[in-house]
Amino acid sequence: MNTEPWTERIREFAQERDWEQFHNPKNLAMALSVEVSELVEIFQWMPPEEAAAVMTGARAKDVRDEVADILTYLLRFADVTGIDLDAALTAKAEDNERRYTVARAKGSSAKAGH
Amino acid sequence: MNTEPWTERIREFAQERDWEQFHNPKNLAMALSVEVSELVEIFQWMPPEEAAAVMTGARAKDVRDEVADILTYLLRFADVTGIDLDAALTAKAEDNERRYTVARAKGSSAKAGH
Amino acid sequence: MNTEPWTERIREFAQERDWEQFHNPKNLAMALSVEVSELVEIFQWMPPEEAAAVMTGARAKDVRDEVADILTYLLRFADVTGIDLDAALTAKAEDNERRYTVARAKGSSAKAGH
Amino acid sequence: MNTEPWTERIREFAQERDWEQFHNPKNLAMALSVEVSELVEIFQWMPPEEAAAVMTGARAKDVRDEVADILTYLLRFADVTGIDLDAALTAKAEDNERRYTVARAKGSSAKAGH
Numbered sequence: 001m002n003t004e005p006w007t008e009r010i011r012e013f014a015q016e017r018d019w020e021q022f023h024n025p026k027n028l029a030m031a032l033s034v035e036v037s038e039l040v041e042i043f044q045w046m047p048p049e050e051a052a053a054v055m056t057g058a059r060a061k062d063v064r065d066e067v068a069d070i071l072t073y074l075l076r077f078a079d080v081t082g083i084d085l086d087a088a089l090t091a092k093a094e095d096n097e098r099r100y101t102v103a104r105a106k107g108s109s110a111k112a113g114h
Numbered sequence: 115m116n117t118e119p120w121t122e123r124i125r126e127f128a129q130e131r132d133w134e135q136f137h138n139p140k141n142l143a144m145a146l147s148v149e150v151s152e153l154v155e156i157f158q159w160m161p162p163e164e165a166a167a168v169m170t171g172a173r174a175k176d177v178r179d180e181v182a183d184i185l186t187y188l189l190r191f192a193d194v195t196g197i198d199l200d201a202a203l204t205a206k207a208e209d210n211e212r213r214y215t216v217a218r219a220k221g222s223s224a225k226a227g228h
Numbered sequence: 229m230n231t232e233p234w235t236e237r238i239r240e241f242a243q244e245r246d247w248e249q250f251h252n253p254k255n256l257a258m259a260l261s262v263e264v265s266e267l268v269e270i271f272q273w274m275p276p277e278e279a280a281a282v283m284t285g286a287r288a289k290d291v292r293d294e295v296a297d298i299l300t301y302l303l304r305f306a307d308v309t310g311i312d313l314d315a316a317l318t319a320k321a322e323d324n325e326r327r328y329t330v331a332r333a334k335g336s337s338a339k340a341g342h
Numbered sequence: 343m344n345t346e347p348w349t350e351r352i353r354e355f356a357q358e359r360d361w362e363q364f365h366n367p368k369n370l371a372m373a374l375s376v377e378v379s380e381l382v383e384i385f386q387w388m389p390p391e392e393a394a395a396v397m398t399g400a401r402a403k404d405v406r407d408e409v410a411d412i413l414t415y416l417l418r419f420a421d422v423t424g425i426d427l428d429a430a431l432t433a434k435a436e437d438n439e440r441r442y443t444v445a446r447a448k449g450s451s452a453k454a455g456h
Contacts, residue, residue, distance in 0.1 A: 030372060055197075295427070337364050
């Protein structure tokens with residue numbers, strides 16, 4: 001996926017509705033956390049096996065919709081703050097490759113993040 | 115930004131470290147919420163003016179790093195669940211354009227979302 | 229408020245509905261985060277002045293309901309994990325009083341937490 | 343546990359440090375969500391069996407500390423907004439008992455909440 005056309009479309013959507021007054025970084029960070037919680041809510045009571053098979057079950061469309069909502073707000077946040085996503089990911093990936101070397105992190109859940 | 119090469123790089127990073135065992139949809143949704151909270155934490159005590167100018171202040175790099183972490187987990191989640199991001203955004207954008215018509219939503223904070 | 233009768237009532241409510249199978253610590257932590265997000269959602273687009281006056285506005289009952297939901301899951305989590313709330317608060321308060329001495333923390337938003 | 347003395351102690355702690363300027367409802371809701379995420383973080387990569395036994399493992403003190411932090415901010419939020427916790431819990435419990443009757447909710451994860 002190419003993010004630029006989406007960033008544009010989401011910006012125009014906000015502009016046409018006069019929502020730029022609400023879309024400051026503090027509010028957008030809150031809105032992003034609310035959207036992620038709607039994804040978490042889908043999984044909260046699911047046993048692990050049911051969660052692993054979520055995309056073949058009744059909640060598959062809900063999962064796709066929440067992922068789209070999260071990405072929408074994330075692109076909006078990056079647009080409002082002027083963050084270059086490629087540069088930000090490159091900096092972070094290089095940092096992670098230094099911190100979590102294969103030798104240190106292999107198979108350890110304490111480090112199963114980025 | 116083109117997401118595909120990043121999805122690949124993040125997948126390889128997890129495979130090399132044997133982290134696929136931890137990266138199920140339930141755990142990744144939780145990890146995504148934890149990363150978003152690290153972004154929220156930056157803003158929690160900031161007055162609105164300071165939050166609006168965050169990218170010219172001392173926390174700018176932290177904001178970029180958290181956005182990169184969130185996007186990393188979101189791409190990983192979409193990879194593990196097989197979600198096509200373009201298709202998911204298209205479906206959601208069409209839905210939003212129907213629900214939040216300019217006539218109904220203009221300037222209303224009750225609807226300042228997607 | 230005395231928490232013990234509430235802990236009992238919430239436990240019986242779960243037992244009668246056969247919900248103990250879902251109420252493990254991992255799921256309850258997720259549910260707690262979902263409830264807190266419902267509180268955050270009320271404030272996400274509010275200007276600070278409107279947020280400060282929330283209890284005299286149209287969302288006052290929603291705020292009370294979300295606080296009740298959060299406290300319900302927090303008491304349930306503490307019950308399931310056997311946490312003594314008085315002891316936990318005492319340990320944390322003593323720790324905070326050591327870390328955030330008045331001399332160091334006064335008026336600083338960097339430390340406006342506990 | 344009796345909450346009143348804690349509400350007082352937490353209020354004095356904030357007053358002495360001049361933190362009341364930061365403790366408005368919007369900021370406190372954000373801070374509460376950040377604390378809950380620190381609890382979620384403990385569980386994010388844990389297999390269910392390890393999560394169920396968390397209080398006999400190496401993270402037990404961390405869990406107690408996070409629960410104390412969450413309760414601290416929840417009491418602070420209720421103090422600042424003037425919410426009567428007993429009244430809020432009573433209203434919500436009566437509502438839940440009407441909505442989730444034993445006949446409808448028994449054993450159903452779709453309703454394993456309050």
